[in-house]
Amino acid sequence: METLEVLNFDPIRVMVHPRILxxxxxxxxxxxxxxxxxxxxDEWSDMDADEAQEAFWG
Structure with a gap:
């Protein structure tokens, strides 16, 4: 099977466990x-180089 087609899909009926969310x-x-x-x-800010290194290396 190369593809899958879902017919009559209703996203409202899909349930996800809260831990997955x-x-x-x-x-x-x-x-x-x-x-x-x-x-x-609602604001996005860029990290400076030191903050980026700290976030990367922990």
Whole structure:
């Protein structure tokens, strides 16, 4: 099978365990952090070089 086609898909009927939602949110935050972006409210700010190194090396 090369492709999969889902007929009559209704996203409202899809259920996800709350732990998966938490994991996904954490993953998105980590990806943004690794890209050097911090989300504070509605503002995005770039990290300086020292902050980026600290985030990368821990």
């Amino acid at each position: 938490t994991w996904h949110d954490d993953l998105e935050r980590q990806e943004l952090s690794m890209k050097g972006l911090d989300h504070a409210g």
